[in-house]
Amino acid sequence: MNIVLKQRSILPGFGLTLGFTLAYLSVIALIPLFGLFLRTAELTWGQFWATVTDARVLAAYRLSFGASLIAATVNVLFGAIVAWVLVRYRFPGRRVVDALIDLPFALPTAVAGISLTAVYAHTGWIGQYLQPLNIKVAFAPLGVVVALTFIGLPFVVRTLQPVLEDVDPEVEEAAANLGASRPQAIWRVILPELWPVLLTGFALAFARALGEYGSIVFISGNMPMRTEIVPLLMVMKLEQFDYAGATAIAVVMLLASFTLLLAINLLQWWSGQRHSGLGS
């Protein structure tokens, strides 16, 4: 393949915008990330290993990744239904529902955390009915999942909407006409078109959930070994001026999430290849 760095064009702009992009990315993302690794390098391997394999830290990793994965999965399932309803049907109040989706984007997460805690606490609107069933949401790992689901929803819905709009209803009619039942049409005709974008939505919701701090610290109760998330541990280390320790935890988290996102991207690329059929 011939790599053409710059194509001659009548309309200028490539050089300028690429330069801006690189400079911007460096300042915003690359340099801070580099600093992260630099700070971690102050530790010896032994200290690093001891920090990141501390039982309390491992418990936090489990909760952060576990709850984020569950929340992203839940969001993909229900976000897909929400996006479907918003794209396919016209009903009174559709615009209101559509606007509500963006609420988790706009709401300060601390506010979300406090309201969710109030609602799910054992005296709250929903919590009081869950209490007799022995389901504890606030101040329990389940609360973390609930909060992460709340903040991740718009990512799935907003990524899915434009793609769903692109799926021609005629294709479903064709499937029905050829004798397919509704579940068959969804499974064989609609979902295959959506896999790549469902994965994107999943990745976005997951990444967002991993980094969430504001709402969780209110609803989880921050009990060591039980409901502590990784960002909370980092903040605690920072408050004790243990910068290297905090960055060590962050580096592990960064590498883990990077690997996961890479895997999702590969999966997406693979399914895109398979379904578009365009070898190039």
Added chain:
Amino acid sequence: MSIEARHITKHFGAFAVLKDVSLHVATGELIALLGPSGSGKTTLLRIISGLEVPDQGSGQILLHDEDVTNRHVSMRRVGFVFQHYALFRHMTVFKNVAFGLQVRPRKLRPTKRQIREKVHELLKLVQLEWLAERYPAQLSGGQRQRIALARALAIEPKVLLLDEPFGALDAKTRQELRRWLRRLHSELNVTSVLVTHDQEEALEVADRVVITNAGRIEQVGTPEEVFHHPANEFVMNFVGHVNVFHGRVEGDRAFLGPLEVEYSGQPQTIAQPARGLVRPYDLDIDRQANGKSGFSATVQHVNAAGPHVKIDLLADSGEPVHVELTQERFRTLRLTLGESVFVCPREINVFLGGQR
């Protein structure tokens, strides 16, 4: 398998798309529904297929004398070809065609080998066997539509419905596919309904043509009948080109713009508004008045490309007039632009009543 629609009415909101429409298609026939957009032809087709339901309690659809009005589209076994193909873009051509067989309940589903044979047989029928492993995005429009047809035929439909199947294709492909469809139909002999707004397509392909307008059927007849013996002004105007002369009928004479002709219908004692419709090839051009009823006009534009010479004239009374002459006649006349000539109709259809 015959198709019968009885007293079908359909509203979209307050708008009546179909108003008490009845239609019968005999076994093995190829019928074309021809009409302007919004005339309800596609809706009628979709109601026959089951993709749309008629208004509550308004009529019946019968396939081979069996009432299927309340049967779901997936149970009707009606082949449907969409204007924009509606192929499954993530499936290969092979899988697209096999779809209808693969979604059958396990008991009725053919074996893998039977499916493979059937698909290849169909791909051979549409002459695209070599494309089996391609994806729809890699095909041309004409190829996609042939695959869509093969896919529809895979379920061995009782009837085949085609919704403007060639509407999105270029003129040349359209003509090829038209001929090919005609041949295919005589080979398979499956009862077919074709929706089109292209009169040439309808007249060339169909055994019978159904002219629809504003939710009603205006005329049903062979292509020859609707072309040469239009039931009313709308049909004559819609099928083929016409010159329209506005005027009135008084007694047994019609005064239509620059023309005065005999009115062959019931003589009108009170003057009635009327219009005379003349096909461009039913107008002749002469150098001078020849004693026949006619009018003088000026030659404005001549297009000699094609089997006929198309001439635009302006009548002295102000109406634009279109005439089609044979090449031979045009050569004898040797018309020049701006020349004043005499135009006379060989045949004129006069329709009474208000404007439709």
